[in-house]
Amino acid sequence: MTHDHGHDGGHDAADFAGTDVVLREGDTTPEKFENPGFGPHRPRKGDVDPAANKKAERQVVALFAISILGAVGFIVAYFAIRPEGTVESIRASNLALGVGLALALLGIGLAAVHWAKTLMNDHEKFEHRHAQRSTPTVRAEAVQTLKDGVEDSAIGRRGLLKGALVSSLALFPLTLVLPLIGEVGEDWNISKFKRTLWSRGKKLTIDPTGRPIKAADVTIGSVVHVIPEGLEDSLAPLDEKAKAVVLIVRLDPRDIVSEQGVGWSYDGIVAFSKICTHVGCPVALYEQQTHHLLCPCHQSTFDVADGAKVVFGPASRPLPQLPITVDDEGYLVAQSDFHEPVGPSFWERLR
Incomplete structure (x- = not known):
C-alpha cells in the first residue's frame, strides 16, 4: 500500500515509525532493514511419514537405475549398432548412442535433485561473512559440517541407495571414454x-x-x-x-x-x-x-x-x-x- 505525503518522494522519520529500520542521524533514508529471519519450517511428508520417506528413497534408486540402464545401453549400442557408411546406419547409431547417453546423464541429475529435495535436511541455514582466510576454529567447523552433511544424506544407512549411486557414477564415464578408446587402432591414414x-x-x-x-x-x-x-x-x-x-x-x-x-x-x-x-x-x-x-x-x-x-x-x-x-x-x-x-x-x- 502506498501513501501520498504531499512531497516529491521524500520521507520523514515519522514515515518509518513502528517499522524495523535503522536511520542515520539527520537522514530520512533508511540505512538498512532489519533481517526478518527465517519463516516457520514446514516439514515434508517424508519427514513425518516413514512410508513416504521410503517411497522417496525407492524413487531415487529408480532414477539411478535408469542412469545405469542408459549407460549399459550406450555401451551395447556402441558395439552392436555400428555405422556402415550409409545414412540409415549412421542415423540408427547416433540415435541409439544419443538416447543411451541422455538417459545415463539425466538419470544421475534427476536422482541427485530428488535426493536433495526429499531425503536430505531442508532446514534453512546461514553463516556470517568472515575474512577470506578462516581461523583454525572455523576450518574445523567446516570439516565438521562436511561430516554432518555426509551423515545427513543418510548414505551410510541406505545400502541400496549407495549401491545405485556408485553404480551409476561408475558406469556413466564409460559413455564418454569408450568412443575415445574405440578410436585407438582404427584407420589413421591421413593421406585420405x-x-x-x-x-x-x-x-x-x-x-x-x-x-x-x-x-x-x-x-x-x-x-x-x-x-x-x-x-x-x-x-x-x-x-x-x-x-x-x-x-x-x-x-x-x-x-x-x-x-x-x-x-x-x-x-x-x-x-x-x-x-x-x-x-x-x-x-x-x-x-x-x-x-x-x-x-x-x-x-x-x-x-x-x-x-x-x-x-x-x-x-x-x-x-x-x-x-x-x-x-x-x-x-x-x-x-x-x-x-x-x-x-x-x-x-x-x-x-
Whole structure:
C-alpha cells in the first residue's frame, strides 16, 4: 500500500515509525532493514511419514537405475549398432548412442535433485561473512559440517541407495571414454585427406540432382553447389562423398584479384571446396557485394575474389580451389583433383 505525503518522494522519520529500520542521524533514508529471519519450517511428508520417506528413497534408486540402464545401453549400442557408411546406419547409431547417453546423464541429475529435495535436511541455514582466510576454529567447523552433511544424506544407512549411486557414477564415464578408446587402432591414414573423387575431365553437376551444368547457366553473382558427375549413384562411402562437395561462384572477371592457380577459373567462374578449413563445417553463405564466403559455425570468412583467402575468423588457410574449365559442349569440368588437402588442418598440414 502506498501513501501520498504531499512531497516529491521524500520521507520523514515519522514515515518509518513502528517499522524495523535503522536511520542515520539527520537522514530520512533508511540505512538498512532489519533481517526478518527465517519463516516457520514446514516439514515434508517424508519427514513425518516413514512410508513416504521410503517411497522417496525407492524413487531415487529408480532414477539411478535408469542412469545405469542408459549407460549399459550406450555401451551395447556402441558395439552392436555400428555405422556402415550409409545414412540409415549412421542415423540408427547416433540415435541409439544419443538416447543411451541422455538417459545415463539425466538419470544421475534427476536422482541427485530428488535426493536433495526429499531425503536430505531442508532446514534453512546461514553463516556470517568472515575474512577470506578462516581461523583454525572455523576450518574445523567446516570439516565438521562436511561430516554432518555426509551423515545427513543418510548414505551410510541406505545400502541400496549407495549401491545405485556408485553404480551409476561408475558406469556413466564409460559413455564418454569408450568412443575415445574405440578410436585407438582404427584407420589413421591421413593421406585420405589429400585426395577426393574429382579427376581430370569429370563434369561438375548440381547437388543433389546430378545434372551437369554449363558455364552459360551460371550468372554473375550466383552460387551453385556441385558434386562430381555420377556421385549421386556412386557406392563410395559417405566420407568420400563429403570431401568432394564444391561451391562455384561467378564473378565479373575484373573483380578477381588473384586465384590459387593460374588458369584455374573460367570466365569469372571459380570453384572452391565447400569444407571450412577450420573444423570442417559447410561454407555456404555468400555475400555478393563483398565476394565473401562465410562459415556459419565460427564465422570464418573467405574472399573468393582473392583465392578464398581468410579475411576473418579462426580458419588458418584458404579454401582449396578446384581447377576447372569447359569441355567441347560448354559443360564445366574439372582439370584435376584439388592440389592440396581439403577440410580442416591436421598435424601434417598446419596451414
